[in-house]
Amino acid sequence: MQRCQLLTHSPSPNTFKPAVPIVVPGARHLHELVEQRLPASGQHFGDSILSAAGAPRQETAGQCDHSGGDEAHSPQPPTALPLRVRVPQCAAGSGTTITQPSHSHRTAIRRPSFTRCPSSLPPVPALLPPPPPHRRGRHDGAMRSTCRAQAAGLERREERERPEPSSAMRQRLVHLDMKGAPPRAAYLAEVLPLLRAMGATGLLLEYEDAFPYAAPLEALSAPHAYSWTELTELLGRAAELGLEVVPLVQSFGHMEFALKHEQFAHLREVKMFPNALNPHKEEARALVRAMIDRVMELHRDLRWFHIGCDEVYYLGEGEESKQWLQQEGNTPEKLCLSHIKAVASYVASSYPTVTPIVWDDMLRGISEETLAESGVPQLVQPMIWDYAADLDVEGKVLLIEKYRRCGFSKVWFASAFKGATGVNQSLTLIGHHLKNNLQWLKVASSIPADVLQGIALTGWQRYDHFSVLCELFPVAIPSLAVCLQALENGGYSERVKENVEKLLGMSNLELDTFMRSVGAASPRNGPQMKGTPSHLNIRHYISGIAPCILTSQQNLISEFSSIPELYVTGWFSPYHRKRKIIHPIIMHHFQPDAVSLLSKWNTVVQDLQAAMEQVFHKCTIEEWMEENVHPSLEKLQQVVDDLDKAIKAQN
Template sequence: MSPLGKKLVHLDLKGAPPKFDYLLKLIHLFADLGANGLLIEYEDMFPYEGDLESIRASAHPPYSREEIAILQDTAKSRNLEVIPLVQTFGHMEFVLKHGAFRELREVGHCLGTLNPHKERAVQLVLEMLRQVMELHPGSSSLHLGADEVYLLGQGEESRQWLTSPNRSVHQLFLGHVTRVAKAVRDRHPDLSLIMWDDMLRGMSLETLKESGLVGLVQPMIWDYSPVLDVENTVLLMDKYSSSGLSQLWTASSFKGSTCVHTCVPSTQRHVDNHLQWLKVASSRPAAVTLQGIALTGWQRYDHLSVLCELLPVALPSLASCLQTLIYGSFSAEAQTRVTEILGTPTEVEDISSLSPENSTSFPGQKLAASMVELTSLLQSEDLRLFESNMYVRGWFTPYHRRRKIAHPLIAQQIQIQVMALLQAVEPRAEEVRQEMGLLYPQATVEEWAEQHVSAVLAPLHSLLKDLQLAMEDMGLHAPVPPSGW
């Protein structure tokens, strides 16, 4: 057992939800890599019913009730614990974006934070929890979310509530969390409840002692930094344990925490985060019991942001992080084990160096390899900085484009260079599109393509179109631009 306890792989399904057959393959792989459980954040991929049916995903169907049962049976067959995660306070964008629930926002322009004063808001989250737990009868733990409750206390009802003496935003937060947690515990007396810790960090020891959380929830301390502050994290653990919250979880990251629009993760960055957590575990206060660590794999920063790295390109990172926890370091043995299981180097950027005869592969490896190559092309300076090209800056500026003025010889040079770039990128982009379509819903394929490919290629297509119009306006022949993404 790792000094950090159980090893949970976090499945964030609020973006790029895998097709179900691929999801089952991933669950088997997670078990092969040494995971003990799954922390599943369904969000709108859960088949909510009744008054909650409108919060289901609309771009593609959510997983069915039957699929969720199969998912759990598959996990159980591989000795993986399943812990559902349901947001109950912050990050409620997938619910509060809908008109039917708009009045339940703490502040109108913040889609993520629930108004804790509305009885309907409380009943909403309790019904979400009821439906999720109904489909997870074998789960012994439930994660209540409750992180990043932005702008809490700024709504009109909250401001009124805070005018009474001895009331604070901390108490406002704790009041909602304890009410929800107690209601769940009343229905499921033996259920262990987990919550993110960030809203607790600024609370005093006395506030935590009197919070009502002791014996009710287990905080999950999260930090995804490769230079995680070990000393201060240990001090935070000591504060929690001194308040009576001695059963703690931790959360690291194997993807989705570098930058909001990252496409390919750095294994070393995420391994470094886990090495810091191992230092925390070895220095933790004696009173602290570490229940486990959740290796988070965020698919979006929030419901409305762009897609982060897809799972296939992050599997070498996940494998390396899990083996680091198992071996206690990112040793040669740990790296060899990653290669044995996945058949790839530990850094996904090196996946293209594999020989075609390589017999071992992981589910989604072909997509990962194509995506690494495509991302490299999309990030090349020749492509991204093309409008700073000497010919464009000198002879086809916005001034020239608006007035349809083009030097024929220079225009020809620009066209040749643009066509060469597009011909290098678009076949690889189409290959990624085809491979992604095998593993993900078409809506995910289109979203990823628009965000990460079309956004880069659109300026080139626009430039070609303007060149064509300028040359035609001058009575000159111009090649028709390719139809691309």
């Protein structure tokens, strides 16, 4: 029986780095979003799409366990990108150890990540042993511009006539990571026209446990997985809009959603860890083939299929791999390439018109000779990912040149618009992601035009299957809009800024602070936007809660009521509360306001939860509330309870 539950996952002391609570400055100066319509479809834009978000959290434990297997901060400055996962140093042992290059942010993070950061990162575990392993007619520039003008309610004839800058990325895929908080299908259907209007040309759909697998793979599908009908309709809508669809199915690393189940646990590379597949077992490859075939059944006329293969931690550490590595000529690199080749060959032979894509981090440290001799370059297109704001342009150009010498005909880039600046990040810092995408434009302008296939803007929902939620998708839409527009126009300018503001109905786009809404919900302001569908208010409510719920009850009180903070710290401190001591005058002024404040906050939170239910499934809402709201609300509740006890003691 699959279940939804909150759990704390800590594979090893070095795997997760405690996050620093995020303090969001100022609760005022917020941006009011104006609802817009697309005349052709009647879809709502602007605030309607920006209708969900996350508030910074105080703790890092807990997550929504989607499949019920048997096993179950301060914003970082652009130059200090937090790592997704800290990988423990590999235990010493026989065989060669491959350490991911320090510039690979992925090595410390989760799947396609950014250029993994800091040198403080422990080396990635040995990548060891082995066994052998369009749809739609695209809209032309004029049609795309027209669509955007309709979405924003604007007349932009000059945009329709202006050709795309030569430096712009022709293929711009928006990555939808389903493993953390898959939005309801109806919400996604509403979002697709906006993505197209913002400049997306396609979707990179990472289903994980949200795909409707059939027997004997039904255990892989979470309780909230999409139905076959829902996805069929969603893909049909994408085709109508001219959005290229590229499915992503992990086939080597990041296999927790499958290997955590008892029936697949014997397919692990290392018995203890559910992250990587054992490349020596034919049954493991049969599992991958079955997943690919099931996903292919739903998708027609595909040109690309992403097979993952990133961050295969502990590869070579399994018993079978250790034995294999002892044989002359066998290396961890060959083991890795053997499995990638086996999976890619299956896709190429079974679906001749489809080209496999792989994340490139496991290939970066392999020698040119080994790569060229493996046969992998003739089968796949590597997707080079790096999410750092200070991405090394020259280093990326050299890496691309290496890949070309090895035989890769085309490459993809992968930037990020969210989910890459902190394992428990809840509000998106647009400036960081814009800088990252602008760096990728520099890389694109430094290589031959025929080498680049396109770019995927990743939006990670979790760093891995067991980690907490990053920013929820709706709160990152301003970041996505900015990044897409910058890529489409070959850079960022005042005109691009105005385009985004008009498209999303924003009065003033902020790049270096967290975007919030004017008149955001709070006990002081109360509910807003009467008569508007509840799901359109989610971002409004979150925007008000974020700056205050994440702080202590003292700041909550001083910010949103007439209760001075000194009442709490000076006359009702932990010492007073423990001994039930309170001055009658303070009690007279303090107690009524505290009770009123708690009541108002409870109302705001209830309204938020009701609005979120229109966009997310119950388990996602419960996890978000548990992580972001309940801790501080419970503190305020405790203050009120202690007041009651002190008053009773006085009487």
